[in-house]
Amino acid sequence: MYKLLLLMFCFFTLNGYDLAENYEYVNHTIYSNDLVPDIPKKFELLQIPTDKTQYRIDAQVIAKTFELNGFILDISKTRYVNFTRHSPVDFTPIKQQLSDLLREKYPSIHIEGITITPRGYLASLGKETRGVFDSRFYQNAGGTFYILDREGLRHYLDYAVNASLDVLHTNQKVLRKENLNNSNTQLQNIPFKSFRDTPLTALPDHPSRFRSTIKASQLLTVRNVEEIPLVLKNAQVIVEVQNESVIVEFGATATQEGLLYDIITIQKSDGKRVKAKVIGENRVELQ
Secondary structure, eight states, X not given: OHHHHHHHHHHHHHSOEEOOSEEEESSSEEEHHHHOTTOSOOOEXXXXXXXXXXXXXXXXXXXXXXXXXXXXXXXXXXXXXXXXXXXXXXXXXXXXXXXXXXXXXXXXXXXXXXXXXXXXXXXXXXXXXXXXXXXXXXXXXXXXXXXXXXXXXEEEEEEEEEEEEEEXXXXXXXXXXXXXXXXXXXXXXXXXXXXXXXXXXXXXXXXXXXXXXXOTTOBOBGGGEEEOOSBOTTOEEEEEXXXXXXXXXXEEEESSOBOTTXXXXXXXXXXXXXXXXXXXXXXXXXX
């Protein structure tokens, strides 16, 4: 029995526990299992003054208490530990707001749950309170936002979303300027984590092509594709020339690509190059 206890002591001493920077508390007496839920021994760490809603302590003090009880904490990445009193606030309205915003951006998203953690103590939350999110919040499953209280003061909160969504991937190697379609792409359900740019959850409404050569099975974002120009280089175009109420048309060759209303260069049958504005598919207006 003595050998077994000795082996257990050595195990917990050599295998340290990680210490985070932030914790919430309900009771002002903080115990070991408040920081490390699966620790096999419960012991008191500190008493937070009852008039405090936030408390900060040197991580080395916490680590020393654990060490005296036979356990090692990894504090290599933590200098101070911040304790914030648990806010008795129902964040359901803000969770619903975030859920609606994400579904507006990604109709196919499947949300398992949303967690919201205030960075400071909140005693209450107004019914009309709305979260203010970063303009690119939809590219990450977690981040920070703020709310305004009645005095106009900002209160910052962290959020984490557990979700998955369908995103277009290439199902084969595709070449630059190749058209984007159902034959070279497929939807794959993936965890919603972090994206460098907005992922494509469906084929674009307008005809599109790939900006560059892409290998098979690559996730696609809006940066990977572009709209197919109405006029392609070397395409034959109809040129409109309006003179008062008379419109004259003639054929020419486009020497540049162009989207709607772009100004491009065209070459007439006599070899002369002039400027023209794209007004439709393979149709331009002489400038």
